[in-house]
Amino acid sequence: MARILLHSLLFLGAALASPVEERASVDCTGTNGISMKCSSNEVAYKRDFFYIGGESAQGTSGTITINQLYVEKLTPTGSWIQKHPLVFFHGGGLSGSTWLNTPDHREGWASYFTKKGYVVYLVDNIAIGRSSENHIANFTMVSGSATETVMKYFTAPEDYNTYPQAKLHTQWPGTGVDGDAIYDQFKKSLIPLTTNFVNQENTLRAAGCELLSLLGETAFLISHSLGSRNPLLLSNDCPEYIAGNINLEAATSPFWSYAEGLGGYAGSPWGLTYTPVDYYPAISSSSELEYESVGNETLAHRNCYLQKEPARTLPKINKVPYLLLTGEASVHVTYDHCVIDFLKQAGGSPEWIKLADKGIHGNGHFLHVEKNNLQIAALAEAWIQKKTYSK
Structure with a gap:
């Protein structure tokens, strides 16, 4: 009996020790990181989810809900909470999961800010991810971002x-090309997106303002790429709920979409958006906005499409503090100045930080997942703190 008990204890000890030993040798690169033997670099937080907004529609089986917005609420486990919540909007072809952790399993912005004591809200934009739609909502979908373009x-x-x-790009973790485990993990996070920007913007505006009205305090909105239209629209519709907008590489070039090489094609008809915003003097149609090409176009510094003078202003959007962050090696550094020039011309006081001017070098388009993502998060957080306590 004693010998059986001894053998059992030895077996139990070996079983308890083996996962630790195995973790030291297991490959946790890319999708291999899903293994239970791979540790996480995220911090602990409390998690809730909600669906906000939406409307009833008739489906084949009866009344259904469409146009609702999926939102995750992440609450710090600590007792101290920052005054303002943060609402995150992902870029095109992604979902709110992009803020959780990086493709190489480093700490993401959601963890960084909850660790700092912020309540964080992660949104899946309308017609994307867990805010997906069906044919009744009339969203034309495309398959996703081509790996060649990415x-x-x-x-x-x-x-x-x-x-x-x-050529200055150095901050992507791994090689950034097909076959690299980190790249392959990132590539799989790119999901179908809609090309019906009018529908998407209109439905987001309704659900987004409802979300902000429920938070109990004014929020800072943090967006990436295509998601940067959302803070502008919400600033127009409900600026009273917004403390400030932080935009990473905003895909809101005025009136124009830039193509590979020189040239491009007509883009957002309302300046920075596809749906109406309030100008002064007021207009009833985007056709009343007159614009022209400004500047000599080169591949390093693109021309801008700005309003013809005298320019109309954006009185509601201008109420909300605005920050744009641009990477040194991103294609956005060639035309993000157009967003700033447009907002200034429309009477605003936007702030623009080119990361290289702050000694932060080598970044491409995905600032929040590249190797120095937490250094950039600290820069954004410093701006939030400045706006919070400078009033």
Whole structure:
């Protein structure tokens, strides 16, 4: 009996010790990180989810709900909480999960800010991810971002010669090309997106203002790329709920979409958005906005499409403090100045931080997941603190 008990204890000890030993040798790169033997670099927080907004519609089986917005609420486990909540909007072809952790399993912005004591809200934009839609809501969907485009402009622009600053890119974790485990993990996070921006903006505006009205305090909105239209629209519709907007590489170039090489094609008809915002003097149609090309176009510094003078102003949008962050090696550094020039011309006081001017070098388009993502998060947090306590 004693011998059986001894053998059992020895077996139990070996079983308890083996996971620790195995973790030291297991490959946790890319999707291998899903293994229970791989540790997480995220911090602990409390998690709730909600669906906000929406409307009833008739489906084949009866009355259904459409246009509702999926929102995750992450609450710090600590007792001290910052005054303002943070609401995060993802870019095109992504979901709110982009803020959780990086493709190489480092700490993401959600963890960074909850650790700092902020309540964080992660949104899946209308018609994306867990805010997905069906044919009744009339959203035209496309399959997603092509890997060739992703490598050329986001993860490995230094391997291509599409704009001069691309060669400065050094911050993507891994090689950034097909076959690299980190890249492959990132590529799989790119999901279908809608091309019906009018529908998407209109439904987001209703659900977004309802969300902000429920938070109990004015919020800072943090967006990336295509998601940066949302803070502008909400600033127009319900600025009383917003403490400030932080935009990472905003995909809101005025009136225009830039193509590979020189040139491009007409983009957002309302300046920075596809749906109406309030100008002064007031207009009833985007056709009343007159604009023209400004500047000599080169691949390193694109021309802008700005209003013809005298320019109309954006009185509601201008109420909300605005910050744009741009990476040194991103294609956005060639045309993000147009967003700033447009907002200034419309009477605003936008702030623009080119990361290289702060000694932060080598970044491409995905600032929040590249190797120095927490250094950039600290820069954004400093701006939040300044706006919070300078009043």
